[in-house]
Amino acid sequence: MAIENTLSIIKPDATKRNLTGLINAKLENAGLKIIGQKRIQLNKTMAENFYYVHKDKPFFNDLVSFMTSGPVIVQVLRGDNAIKINRTVMGATDPNEAEEGTIRKEFAETIEANSVHGSDSLENAKKEIAFFFAEIEIINQ
Numbered sequence: 715m716a717i718e719n720t721l722s723i724i725k726p727d728a729t730k731r732n733l734t735g736l737i738n739a740k741l742e743n744a745g746l747k748i749i750g751q752k753r754i755q756l757n758k759t760m761a762e763n764f765y766y767v768h769k770d771k772p773f774f775n776d777l778v779s780f781m782t783s784g785p786v787i788v789q790v791l792r793g794d795n796a797i798k799i800n801r802t803v804m805g806a807t808d809p810n811e812a813e814e815g816t817i818r819k820e821f822a823e824t825i826e827a828n829s830v831h832g833s834d835s836l837e838n839a840k841k842e843i844a845f846f847f848a849e850i851e852i853i854n855q
C-alpha cells in the first residue's frame with residue numbers, strides 16, 4: 715500500500731443539512747486526514763467540466779443543476795490507500811445499495827443527492843485535486 719491523496723466533495727444536499735462535521739468525522743474515523751478543505755459555490759461551467767466523463771449520461775444535466783444548487787466543500791484526503799478507503803467509507807452510489815455505517819447509507823437522500831464525491835483512481839485523484847486546489851494549498855502532513 716502507499717500513501718495517497720484523493721479528492722472528496724461534500725455535495726449540496728449535505729451542506730444544506732449542515733452535515734459537514736458528521737461527514738468529516740466519518741472520514742477521520744476511517745483513518746483519512748483532511749489536508750485541504752474549502753467551501754465554494756460551483757458554477758455551471760465548473761460542474762460541467764468536473765463531470766465531463768458523464769456528459770453523455772441521461773442524468774448529466776440534472777447532476778450539473780444539483781451540484782450548482784448550493785455550496786460544496788472540496789477537500790483533499792490523505793492516507794494509506796486513501797482512494798480505496800474513501801470509496802469504501804462513502805458507500806455505493808445508490809444509497810439503497812450502500813452498506814451500513816457508510817456515509818451514503820446514513821446521509822444520502824437519493825442516487826443523485828448522495829452527499830459525497832470521491833476520486834475513483836490515482837490518475838483521476840491527481841486531475842481532480844488539480845481542478846480545485848493550488849499546490850500551495852495542500853500540505854502533505
Ligand code: ADP
Nearest residue numbers: 768773777806807825826827828830831832834
Ligand atoms: P460515484 O459518485 O459513486 O463515483 P458516478 O461516478 O457513477 O458515481 O456518478 C457521478 C454522480 O452522478 C453520482 O455520485 C450521482 O450524484 C450522480 N448519478 C449517478 N448515477 C445516477 C443516476 N442513475 N441517476 C441520477 N444521478 C446519478
Ligand code: MG
Nearest residue numbers: 831832833834
Ligand atoms: Mg464517479
